[in-house]
Amino acid sequence: MIDFWIGAGLLLLAALAFLLLPLLRGRGVQAEEDRTALNVALYQERLGELATQQAAGTLEPEQFEAGRADAARELLDDTEGSTSRRSNHLGLAVPLIAAILMPLLGYGLYLHWGASDKLQLAREFTEQPATMEEMVGRLERAVKAQPESAEAWYFLAKTYMSRERPADAAAAYQQVVKLAGRQPELLGQLAQALYFAGDRKWSEQLQQLTDExxxxxxxxxxxxxxxxxxxxxxERFADAIAFWERLVSTLAAEDPSREAIQGGIARAREQLGEPASASVAEPAGEMIAETGAGLTVEVQLAAEMVDKVRPSDAVFVFARALSGPPMPLAVKRLTVADLPATVNLSDADAMTPQLRLSNFDQVRLFARISKDGDATRGEWQGSSEPLATRDSDGITLTIDQPVTP
Structure with a gap:
């Protein structure tokens, strides 16, 4: 921003020059006027002397006229080429006051109509953010600076969802819908955010949004x-199959989510006691047993954390796709009293049938302590580095860090 203020300062100096230069010129004009007034006074004094001499009888009328002509010629010679003239300038006070008020007025008008915050944001967005928290901060400042930008609100909503902040995402999606209109895609994403913000409970509002x-x-x-x-x-498995089959029919053959959705359809058919359809059933060799295969992790509590938590506090152990949806792929719940504990995460622990651990190559593991039992927020946690879903040996999670907002 320093280059902006340097440019603004130079423009201000140029504006002040237009106000102050006439004052400097005014001094020369005033000196010229003073000189002219002195010449006129001397001319009048000379005429007075000639009149006195004529009255005393020492000058003849012809001599008096010749002396007055000489005095007039001298006056003309002294004032010839002079640029002085009587003017109706405003004096010194008004320009000086204007010179003082101009910077203040310009600064106030810029604060009201200017866009220095937008300029700063534009520069920030040309640089790669160091963390996701920094990215969220930039987007929040962007919607504050441009509350009429539907695009800025949309990116903020998507980022909130990726950071497991569905309530904030729902509020942002509502702004997008308000600005961009009730487009089907936006209504669906708003309903999704509200669903996860409302503890995965279906409501009439969600039904109306999805129907629309x-x-x-x-x-x-x-x-x-x-x-x-x-x-x-x-447990309305027939309805689930109908919706997911409609969804699969809209996806491209190479869409990576097709397999997960087809797996969900197969599980729903199993719940109904029906054989899995050949079009959606997975090859037996590729299926992972629901009670064995997966990721095995040792969860422990750091020694310095013992006095900061209660034995009854909930502990959520979950896996999240490194590149994929923000929702956990598999979750298990323990208590602090259970620690240390060995936990196995597999497809049997999937939160939704179409988002399974086996459908993703890389994940990160988290162990989070929540005093109020809410997995979406907590007080303390430990996390792993990115790892392959088939790397099931030697994984240890130590809960020793505060949960960042």
Whole structure:
């Protein structure tokens, strides 16, 4: 920003020059006027002397006229070429006051109509953020500086979802819908954020949002996936199959999420006692047993944390895809009293049937302590480095760090 203020300062100096230079010129004009006034006074004094001499009888009328002509000629010679003239300038006070008020007025107008905050943000976005928290901060400042930008609100909402802040994401999506209109895709994503912000409980509001989204676009993928999840968790397996089959039919053959959705359909059919369809069933050799294969992790509490937690506090051990949705892929719940403990995370611990641990190559593991039992927020946690889902040996999580917002 320093180059901006340097430029503004130079422009201000130029503006002040227009005000102050006439004052400097005014001094010369005043000196010229004083000289002219002196010449006129001397001319009048000379005429007075000639009149006195004529009255005393020492000058003849012809001599008097000749002397007055000489005095007039001298006056003309002294004032010839002079640029002085009577002017109606405002004096010194008004320009000086204007010179003082101009910077203050310009600064105030810039604060009201200027955009230094937007300029600074534009420069920040040309640099790669060091952390996700820094990226969130930039987007929050962006929507503050440009509250009318639907695009800025949309990116902020997506980032909130990736940071497991569904309530904040829902508020941001509401702003997007307000600015960009009730587009089916936005309504589906708003419903998804509200669903996870409301502890995964279905409501009339969510039903209305998804219904409106599907009326606008019968193939709106977020709404179809969300309706399938809600139906499955309410054990309405036939409805879940119907929604997910509609979703699969809209996806491209190479879409990586097809396999996860087809796996969910197969599990829903198993719950209904139906054989898995050949089109959605997974090859037996590729299936992971729900009670064995997966990631085995040793969870322990750092010694310095013992006095900061209670034995009854909840401990959530979960895996999150390194590149994928923000929702955990597999979760198990313990208490502090259970630690240290050995935990196995597998597809049996999946939160949703279409998001399974075996569908992703790399994950990160977390162990989080939450006093109020809410897995989306907590007080202390430990995390692993990115690891392959088949690396099931020697994984240890030590809970020793505060949870950052």
């Amino acid at each position: 989204a599907l009326r606008g676009d019968p193939d709106e993928v977020t709404s179809l996936g969300l309706l399938g999840i809600a139906a499955y968790e309410e």
